[in-house]
């Protein structure tokens with residue numbers, strides 16, 4: 001146990017808001033416009049705030065800011081071994097009130113493991129408290145928060161173009177002429193809410209998270225739609241003639257939006273139908289042990305889409 005005079009403890013200061021006072025204060029706390037606008041600003045507590053560890057029960061390891069010396073106060077190492085929603089409590093040996101060094105070294109990058117172990121754990125029972133790091137005494141100050149939010153917004157305006165573009169493309173997606181079930185599927189795919197093996201095992205289901213087609217990668221959305229060898233050949237053989245190996249660095253969502261933007265109305269619908277077909281082919285393999293040649297899968301998608309397209313035209 002390190003002295004409470006350590007750098008971390010001094011940076012944090014002695015005054016604080018606890019979770020009830022601060023996070024639950026809501027607009028009721030003060031109805032002034034300034035306060036409300038700050039409250040509505042996304043992530044006010046994320047700018048200069050940081051959790052100070054009491055028992056670690058309310059602080060989420062990968063979701064809350066709790067590393068006072070790290071830029072942004074958040075963990076950068078990706079979740080591993082523990083559940084992504086695990087709390088800091090799981091890193092503490094309760095009886096000894098000490099960090100579980102072995103576990104911490106297994107999970108975090110060395111520079112983070114060191115920082116964590118420098119944080120003092122209180123000897124007595126204490127709840128976690130949220131403190132405002134930037135103010136010298138740790139008190140939350142409306143004016144200070146306001147200036148920091150403005151500074152942050154300026155910093156973020158460079159991302160606005162991307163955000164705007166993404167918003168527009170979602171609107172484009174809903175206008176796309178493809179079966180509503182297909183559009184619904186695309187939405188779920190891009191929000192990572194499909195029962196892929198990876199998602200199932202992440203939720204605790206007992207299954208091997210490997211792709212049953214190639215047995216080489218984990219069965220994620222990215223893998224099924226883009227990275228699997230089957231998917232690569234599928235896209236290349238399709239009338240859209242897409243090469244997916246050049247776009248390794250893109251997220252699935254960005255890849256999808258990039259392509260959708262370039263296609264004409266009818267092609268957009270066809271593109272979505274092809275993606276849906278990859279998922280249907282996956283289900284055939286997983287549930288019926290059926291594996292059809294790529295050409296047949298593409299033909300099925302083409303037929304399904306043309307039928308839908310013609311029916312729509314008749315209605316117009």
Ligand SMILES: [Zn+2]
Pocket residue numbers: 211212213214215216217223227228229230
């Ligand atoms: Zn695969």
